[in-house]
Amino acid sequence: MAILILLISIILSLESKILNGLERLSEALKALLWEKAKVYGISPIQIQILLFVANHKTEICNVSYLAKEFNVTKATISDAVRVLLKKEYLEKDYSPTDNRRYNLLVTSSGNSLVNNLSEYADVFTQELSSFDEQALSNIFDTLSKLIFQLNQRGIIQVQRTCYNCKYYTGDKKQNHYCNLLESRLKGQEIRIDCNEFEETIN
Ligand code: SF4
Structure with a gap:
């Protein structure tokens, strides 16, 4: 039984393991x-x-x-x-x-x-600070996009991220610009809870 459980955990997709995490x-x-x-x-x-x-x-x-x-x-x-x-x-x-x-x-x-x-x-903050900047930046990039995508599907009802803000222009990949701050944003400067956020009207 223990071996079966181990085998199942090995063949789980990366998505399932992340979800578990x-x-x-x-x-x-x-x-x-x-x-x-x-x-x-x-x-x-x-x-x-x-x-x-x-x-x-x-x-x-x-x-x-x-x-x-x-x-x-x-x-x-x-x-x-x-x-x-x-x-x-x-x-x-x-x-x-x-x-x-x-x-x-x-x-x-x-x-x-x-x-x-x-x-x-x-x-949590203390443990996160043990990761290097690139690793943190990758985690943040993935999380901010995941939050945006889940919001688009109605799973997360409220989000105040740049990707759904009327002041944002960019490709949601590498090029980000905030028209309120009048400034380019690096990936790690994307906000997921911005007080200045205003929802895009589609
Ligand atoms: S106002 Fe805030 S949420 Fe909107 S684009 Fe600028 S930094 Fe991002």
Whole structure:
């Protein structure tokens, strides 16, 4: 049986092995998030929301956008946001024209928590820094294209990468230009979560 399993793993396609690897990485990240969640008494989705709001422009920090970002229902996000508001880690920033609509802001106690939470994946960063620049650049290039392609197929609902940005011109291979920055971008300068991103209208 053990030999059979070994044989199967040898003949698995490279794509399947990469998928396996991505699953393992995703599980490891989730486990790290859970560790932090236990320490600070908030759930992993609450941590993700808090980190997202702390690192993105206010216009997109609302329940609808967060539900798409994290691929969960609006009800799940609303419940998590309610707890974060109650604990005073987040506050509402109401629309001046419609007092039923609001975006989310991080409070000062939320910011202190964010400082403690944001290192949850530091062990990943440390291990990645042991690879040389070319290897990192290849990983990044492949990941950014994979994210774009999965977004085009509707699997990843939200992405803020250059390849889908109205300011991008280029061939998505080697020649990249940002019309907002008015600058050529090297492969490793392609963004996968750009705050200035604006979706291309087809
Ligand atoms: S604005 Fe940001 S996402 Fe858009 S092309 Fe420029 S760097 Fe890329």
